[in-house]
Amino acid sequence: MAVTPESRVWEALFAERTRAGAGDGIAAILGLLGDPELISFAGGFPDPLTFPAERAAELLAELAAAGDASAFQYAPTQGLAGTRDALAARLESLQGLRPADDELLVTSGGIEALELVTKSFLDAGDTVVVEGPTYVGAIMAFRSFQADVVAVPLDDDGLDVDALEATLAAGLRPKLLYTIPDHQNPAGVTLSAERRAALVELARRYGFLIVEDVAYRELGFDGTAPASLWSLAPDVVVQAGTTSKTFFPGVRLGWAAGPAEVVAQLVSAKQNTDQCSGALGQRLFEEYARRGWIDEQLERSRALYARKGSRLLTALERTMPAGVEWTRPRGGFFSWLTVPGDAAEVARRAAGEGVAVVPGALFYPDGRGTSNLRLSFSMVDEELIDVGIERLAALV
Ligand SMILES: Cc1ncc(COP(=O)(O)O)c(C=O)c1O
DSSP, rough: OOOOOOTGGGGGGGGGGEEEEEETTHHHHHTTTTOOSEEEEOOOOOGGGGGHHHHHHHHHHHHHHHOGGGSOOOOTTOOOOHHHHHHHHHHHHSSSOOOOOOGGGSSSSHHHHHHHHHHHHOOOOOEEEESSOOOOHHHHHHHHOEEEEEEEEEEETTEEEEHHHHHHHOOOOOEEEEEEEESSOOOOOOOOHHHHHHHHHHHHHHHHHEEEOOOOOOTTTTTTOOHHHHHHTTTTEEEHHHHTTTTGGGOOOEEEEEHHHHHHHHHHHHTTTTTTTOHHHHHHHHHHHTTTTHHHHHHHHHHHHHHHHHHHHHHHHHHHTTOOOOOOOSSSEEEEEEEESSSHHHHHHHHHTEEEOGGGGGGGSSSSOEEEEEEEEEESSSSHHHHHHHHHHHHH
């Protein structure tokens, strides 16, 4: 039978690797943000109050007036030399280690760094270990290359490294281990210094690469952070970073820092994604960082998020019934709630009451998380936190 426009169903032609439904998780979260009436604890978005509109406008005008063609031209795949120098200087001052020229790549956001690592390392059926729960975008990236995603639990001190060691001793052989050590998404916890040391030793012993996602690292409420995994063990770690939560996500800018051999492979992979990250964003960030403006913005952002986080915890303490538990973040955007009963049902009913939260199962690759909810305090108006949590508590 001839295919008519009415009978055509493209789904039959979709690639196998797109069939795991891996692409739906983030769309579901972003969908919740569409309704301005909702009090939204859903998206992990930076507060627009932190966006440097005036300074960005000033820099744009300067770049244009100076006839700086590099801001408007295609950039080298590895990134503009000046931007890489500014990023390397930042890593040196914040993490105590400066990547060599061939150990650093500019990416289009943190998510592209993860995509490039995934594309470079994972064949269908390869194993990647993640924290359970973990960032939805990472699960999606790994799934889209048909990897086997195995979750190891975490607790208040981050990834349970003893549980990981037991899993490895029992024979699991991952190529990659993905972790968000600082103010984790979605759990809001931070990996302890002792566990960091133990984790890099496991990577060396078992021969896997650690993918360290530092999306929230610079947003500790008190400005401090334990040593990064990459600075502890640059031989077995590739660090994926982003300026989305510290500068603004509209520029889609990030980095990957790791062993030269790995970075070369990522540069090669990038040639068949976007070929280069946007030069305009690279130049803006470079100038913004060189003038110390990023540090000023960070100081204000930390204070804002610390206030919001503290208000959230106070509201939870005041309103939640016995039997409900939550994590106490020391930075970042998130607290992770454990409720008695079906969290997805709570999230559905909360939406009916004008409050958006994300059900926990989305953050696991294996169906766990059914009694968890992620609360993001980053974008909700400070004054609405109390009323939002009161409504949620009434439902729990
Ligand atoms: C842990 C984590 N990694 C990476 C990203 C992606 O950031 P980007 O906007 O740089 O792609 C996010 C964004 O929410 C995140 O939470």
